[in-house]
Amino acid sequence: MSAPRERAAARWYDAEAGPLVRPYAMTGGRTRPGEVGVPLDLIALVAAVGTGPGEDSLLGPEHRALLSLCAAGVQSVAELAADADLPVGVVRVLVGDLLQAGRVQVSRPVPPARLPDERILREVIDGLRAL
Template identity: 40%
Template structure:
């Protein structure tokens, strides 16, 4: 059986590399609708994905939207966001109730993953 490599295979990075081999976030309470906002500006001390997450979170953004915008699976986004919250780079809030428009956006972004 001849297997053809994917065209972008050279740029693909395995998720466990990005998370340092971890599959579980340091914070277990992160949900799809958790709002995440940057505490400061991204700097060169952060890895590419973490720097991108801080930049995306300049405005409050849901965890699902962070995963979509950064282009990583939701589980990877949870680990990275959790790391950034623990490091004091991000702040997260659990919204009491989400408006229907926000739920529809989350659904659409999750489907896009």
């Protein structure tokens, strides 16, 4: 490497930063998840599915990190990205991999239109208090 190039590299990488892995290396160059049948947007809920420990050896470190975060409870894609300190696009691709491998389940939150009306809930509370 030439001297100016070495100086430029020294500015961007230091001992405290640790190893740098580009997002395209984590996803194998993919920018979108495979065909998973469920939209993997920010509010998609991801839950780990228990399987044998031998299968973890086939997963990358980022996949295993996402699985450990999901083991604590259901997480949204946005929460996984924040907790894993990874870009959302990378998390979407990795969750797609885990979904295709049968390691996670992805569901959608209840749409606001299907939630009960606040007025009805207040009437139920008032009725219970009257008992």
